[in-house]
Every structure is written in C-alpha cells, then in structure tokens.
Amino acid sequence: MRVILNPKHEAHAPPGEIENGLLIPCYECPARLTVIRTALETAGGHTFEEPPVCSEDAIATIHDPAYITYLRETAAEIRRARGSTPKVQFPTVFPYGPNPRAGGNRALRGRFCFDTYTPILGATFAAALGGASASLHAAELVAAGTARQVYVLTRPPGHHAERDRCGGYCYFNHAALVAERLSKLGRVAILDIDVHHGNGAQHLFYERGDVLTVSVHGDPAGLYPFFSGYADETGTGAGLGANVNLLLQPGTGVKEYRPALFAALDAVRTFAPAFLVLPFGADTHEADPIGGFKLPTPFFREMGAAVRELGLPTVTTQEGGYNLDVIGPCIAEFLKGFE
Ligand SMILES: [Zn+2]
Incomplete structure (x- = not known):
C-alpha cells in the first residue's frame, strides 16, 4: 500500500485535554503515528512518502477562509509569546444568545472550536496543514489513476x-x-x-446528492460527539437520503458490528460511487481506552476484506485509535485484508 505521511505532526503535542474541568493526559499524542508506522514497516509491503505542501486555497474548498486564517494566526501568535504567556490556547466560553459576536481572541477561541479537547499550540497549524497536504496528495494520486488504494497516515485526525x-x-x-x-x-x-460519528463530513455534505456519507459508530446518546449521529439524520434537499448513520451500543462485539458494517457497505453499493473515502479509526478495538466497543485485532482483517469487495479506488485516512499497543496491529491487519 502506498502510505502518505504527515511530516509535520510531531510538534503538535498538547500538554493535555480538559475533561470535566480537569487537565488530563492527551489520548491523541505523537506516538500514535510512530507506532502505526512501525507496525506497517514490520508487516512489510508498504511504501512511505511525504507530500508537497498544499495551498490554503485547496483547504478552503471545504473550510471557511476565516477559520483557516484564525488557526494560522493563533499558532503564530503563540510561537511569538514570551515570558509567562501560555503556549497553548483552550476555549472557555462558547457562543450564546441569538446573535453571538466574536470580537477578540477569547471569543474567537469559542467561535472556532466546539469542545475542550482541541487546543491550539504554536505547531498546530503546520501539523494541520501537513495532514491536509497528505490527504490532498493521496486524492491526486487516486484522481490521476496513479494509485488505486492510498492510506494517509496522519495525526491529528480530521x-x-x-x-x-x-x-x-x-x-x-481530511476525508x-x-x-x-x-x-x-x-x-x-x-x-x-x-467508533465516533463522522459529524464533519455529515454536515459538510448534508445538502449534496453527489457525496454519500455513511458512518458506523457508537450511539451519540452516550458517546462523543453527542450532538449528532442519530439514525433519523438522513440529509436534506438534494442530499436527502445521502446520509446514513448506523448506531451501535456500548459493548458492541463482532456479532453486532458485522451486520452494521454489511449494511453500510450495501448503502455504498446502492449509491454506486466512482470513489470511496474511508475514515478509519482503531478506537473500535476492545482495548481502546475511550471507544467502548469489543472488536478483537483479527477482525480488522475481515473488515478490510469486506471493504475490498466494493472494488473502488479508495483513500483511507487515519482517524482515532488510542491504545498505543494495538492501533498499529489494527491498521496493519485492516490493510492486509484490504489489499
Ligand atoms: Zn474516534
């Protein structure tokens, strides 16, 4: 498999994330990428390459230019900070009221972020740009027919x-x-x-009929991102019917997961796409610290083989997965089944 790396991920290493008011160690850490790369090198059969840097215009095809500017400028401001000024910014207040206005930095932090798990550091913009560059390079390879399957090994996820x-x-x-x-x-x-609902793609393509969004995930009544991912969210306008959410309960094992995956694959087949994009998370594994599912490592090969049956040119993007001992084997097994 051709693997596109994010060369700029490492310096994005938050000092923690805020859970229930407390700063706790980050689940999303640089070692995640390292252990996955090591597992793929051990498995063999993969080539690794770095992408050219993409333009901000290329990212603005789906992201608000003001948001891109905010991330870039905030990271630059943090790099310039001296003395006791914190080298990280967390939002603390989120938009409220009928006509929220965001005039300064403290308001913008809440305007452009929706939780307390996603701080900005001096290296965050470069890391995010590196992930976007890797993803767009993968897309170009598949678009040109140069590669039929590409895996984007990146963090932070997207x-x-x-x-x-x-x-x-x-x-x-990225997806x-x-x-x-x-x-x-x-x-x-x-x-x-x-294991978590793909809220970003759902909302970005919710009104479009040319991009199908399917997500298999834990019931948002009890699992992040909480506010979306329910079965009755099916799209709107031209996109009506082009969004499918398949919910599973905590403790889901192979017996429950397999039919949901097959239903998702059926939805893709019915849509008859020319391309597949596959946001992959290893946080469905039984040893993941935050997912709550019970999938064993060998099942990931079966998942890969099931996706391969679609026969579509595919870009796989690395999303979650937080047990450093198992995420490498999970993606290695998945890609083994997929190739
Ligand atoms: Zn996840």
Whole structure:
C-alpha cells in the first residue's frame, strides 16, 4: 500500500485535554503515528512518502477562509509569546444568545472550536496543514489513476472538523478534503468506521446528492460527539437520503458490528460511487481506552476484506485509535485484508 505521511505532526503535542474541568493526559499524542508506522514497516509491503505542501486555497474548498486564517494566526501568535504567556490556547466560553459576536481572541477561541479537547499550540497549524497536504496528495494520486488504494497516515485526525470549527482533536477534515476533490470526477462515498460519528463530513455534505456519507459508530446518546449521529439524520434537499448513520451500543462485539458494517457497505453499493473515502479509526478495538466497543485485532482483517469487495479506488485516512499497543496491529491487519 502506498502510505502518505504527515511530516509535520510531531510538534503538535498538547500538554493535555480538559475533561470535566480537569487537565488530563492527551489520548491523541505523537506516538500514535510512530507506532502505526512501525507496525506497517514490520508487516512489510508498504511504501512511505511525504507530500508537497498544499495551498490554503485547496483547504478552503471545504473550510471557511476565516477559520483557516484564525488557526494560522493563533499558532503564530503563540510561537511569538514570551515570558509567562501560555503556549497553548483552550476555549472557555462558547457562543450564546441569538446573535453571538466574536470580537477578540477569547471569543474567537469559542467561535472556532466546539469542545475542550482541541487546543491550539504554536505547531498546530503546520501539523494541520501537513495532514491536509497528505490527504490532498493521496486524492491526486487516486484522481490521476496513479494509485488505486492510498492510506494517509496522519495525526491529528480530521473527521470531527467542521467547516469553521475544530473539535474532537481535529482541525482540518481530511476525508472531506479528499471527497471534495474526487467529487469533481464522479460520485463519492465516505464510509466512516471510527467508533465516533463522522459529524464533519455529515454536515459538510448534508445538502449534496453527489457525496454519500455513511458512518458506523457508537450511539451519540452516550458517546462523543453527542450532538449528532442519530439514525433519523438522513440529509436534506438534494442530499436527502445521502446520509446514513448506523448506531451501535456500548459493548458492541463482532456479532453486532458485522451486520452494521454489511449494511453500510450495501448503502455504498446502492449509491454506486466512482470513489470511496474511508475514515478509519482503531478506537473500535476492545482495548481502546475511550471507544467502548469489543472488536478483537483479527477482525480488522475481515473488515478490510469486506471493504475490498466494493472494488473502488479508495483513500483511507487515519482517524482515532488510542491504545498505543494495538492501533498499529489494527491498521496493519485492516490493510492486509484490504489489499
Ligand atoms: Zn474516534
């Protein structure tokens, strides 16, 4: 498999994330990428390459230019900070009232972010740009027919990022960037198999009939991102019927997951896309610290083989997965089944 790396991820290493008012160690850390790369090198059969840097205009195909500017300028401001000024910015107040106005930095932090898990550091913009660059390079390879399957090995992840908000450790939405690019050539299906709902792609393509969004995830009544991902969210306007959410309960094992995956694959087949984008999360694994599902490592090969049956040119983007001992084997097994 051709693997496109984010060369700028490492310096984005938040000092923690805020959970229930407390700063706790980050689940989303640089070692995630390292252990996955090591597992793929051990498995063999993969080539690794770095992408050219993409333009901000290319990211603005799905993200608000004001949001892109905010991330760039905030990271630059943090790098310039001296003395006791914190080297990280967390939002503390979010928009409220009928006509919220965001005039200064403290308001913008809440304007452009929807949770307390996704801080901005001096290196955050470069890391996010690196992930977008890797994703768009993968899209170009598939668009040109140079490669039929490409895996984007990147962090921070992307699938929770919305048009003008970061959240869920995500800043730019890699899967959506790829889907938007490939949609110029034909219909695209996004199949999100992270344990968390792919809210970013759902909302970005909710009114479009040329991009199908399917997500298999834990019931948002009890799992992040809480506010979306329900079964009755089916799209609107031209996009009516082009959004499918398949919910599973905490403790989901192979017996429950397999039929949901098959239903998702059926939805993709019915849509008859020219391309597939696959946001992949290993946080469905039984040993993941935050997912709550019970999938064993060998099942990931079966998942890969099931997706391969679609026979579509595919870009897979690395999303979640937070147990450093298992995420490498999970993606290695998945790609083994997929190739
Ligand atoms: Zn996740």
